[in-house]
Amino acid sequence: MPSDLSRNDPRPKVRLYVEQALGQGQHIAVTQDQAHYLGNVMRMPEGAEVAVFNGKAGEWRARIAGLSKRGGTLTCEAPVAPQLDPPDLWLLFAPIKKARTDFIVEKAVEMGASRILPVQTEFTNAERIRRDRLQAHAIEAAEQSAGTFVPEVAELQRLDRLLADWPEGRSLWWADESLAGATLAEPAPAPAAILIGPEGGFSPAERARLKALPQIRRLSLGPRILRADTAAVAALTLWQARHGDWPHQT
C-alpha cells in the first residue's frame, strides 16, 4: 500500500502508483483499495494533495477530486520529479520463505534493480511463486521509496534453462560463498545481473555450469555467511556504487 513515510522535502506524503497516463488536467481513477487508504486510513479530504507515478512519467502532484466506496478520482496537476529509471541491472534470486522473498523484492526495488527474476535451483524448495503478489509488493516498495520506476517481477524460471540461454552481452555477478577471503572481482558495467543463491547453496552441477559461463564474475561478500536478503542488498550496493545511479566515491 501507499507510503506514509515522513520526508524532509515538501512533496505530498502519500504516493500512489497508477496505471494511467499522467499529464496536466488528466483525471486518474484510483482503485477501491487506494480510495479506502486515502479516505479512511489517511482521512484525506477532497482537494488534498497526493503524489502519483505510473512508472514511466516521473512523479506528479495530484488532488483528490472525489472518493467513494468503490474507488475515486484524482486530478493530475503538475510534474514534481523526473522519471528515474534504474540502470540495466537484473537481480536473480532463489525464492525462500515467504517473508524473506517479500523482503528481497522490497530491497531490490529500493536498491534500484531494473528487473527481478526468481529462479528455481536444485536446492530451492519453492516450486511456484505468487508472481502477482510479488509484483504488488514491488509497487508498494516503489511507493515507499520515492521511486518512479517499478521493476518487473518475472515468472519463476529454472536456473539451468536461464543460464543455457543467457544473453551474450550481460555480465552475471555471482555471490559465491566459497570465495570468502578471496579478492573481489571488479563488477562489470550494465547490462549486468546479480545472482544470489539459495540458503543451501548451489549444487555441484550448478556451480560447474556457473563457472563455465563466459559472462560470469565471482563476487565475495565477506567472511560471514549472509542471508539471501542481506546478500542481495550488499551485492546491489557494491554494483550501484561502482556502475550504477549512486554517486561515486571521490
Next chain:
Amino acid sequence: MPSDLSRNDPRPKVRLYVEQALGQGQHIAVTQDQAHYLGNVMRMPEGAEVAVFNGKAGEWRARIAGLSKRGGTLTCEAPVAPQLDPPDLWLLFAPIKKARTDFIVEKAVEMGASRILPVQTEFTNAERIRRDRLQAHAIEAAEQSAGTFVPEVAELQRLDRLLADWPEGRSLWWADESLAGATLAEPAPAPAAILIGPEGGFSPAERARLKALPQIRRLSLGPRILRADTAAVAALTLWQARHGDWPHQT
C-alpha cells in the same frame, strides 16, 4: 536459536553460542532451550557433532555427551576455525517497529558490526527497547551466519547525549538523505561508526548538531529512499568493502 543452514563445508550444521571457556576435553553445559533444540527439534543423538563458539575463542567441534529435559552437556574436542573479530565499526540506529529493529540487529551481525547502539532521536517513537531480547537476537544471528563474534547491543541512548560525548578519534559516517545525487564522502578507517536515521529523518536541531561534529562524514545511499534496515546493510557494505574485513576490489 541455533543455525540449521546447509553449507558447503564439512563443519557440523548446528552451531551453538555458549558462555563457557572452550578447550580440548572441556565439558560445556547447554541451556534448557539448547538441549530442547538439539534433542527434540534436530533429533540429534548422544555422540553427535555440533559446533560451538563463545565469542572469543573461535569455533570448536564438540559432541553431545548427554541431554535431559533440563539441559545437557557437550564435550569440546578440537578447534575448527579461528576467532574472527570484526573491525572496530559501530552501528547506530533509531529503533523502529519491532520486526525492523530485529532485522537491523540481525543485519549488523551478519555484516560485521562490532557494536550495536540503538539511539533515541527526536523523531524516534521508541521510548525503550528490550535490550536482552535484541542481544539474544544478535547471538542467534551469529549462530546462523557462521560468525564467531557477537556484538554487544547497548542500552538505548539519546542521540544528543551520545554526540555531546563522541569519542575524538572515531569517525561517524552519517547516511544523509538530503545528499541524494551528491558525491560520496570517502569513508574513514576504523575506529568508525555508521549512523542510520529514523524513518522520519532527523530534526533540524539534530542535523545542525551532526553537521557541526568534526568527526562527521556524510554519506549518500543513492537516489531512492531506503528503509532503515536496507540503509544499514548498504552503508555497512560500503565501509566493509573499503576498510573492513571483506576482500578488497582489485
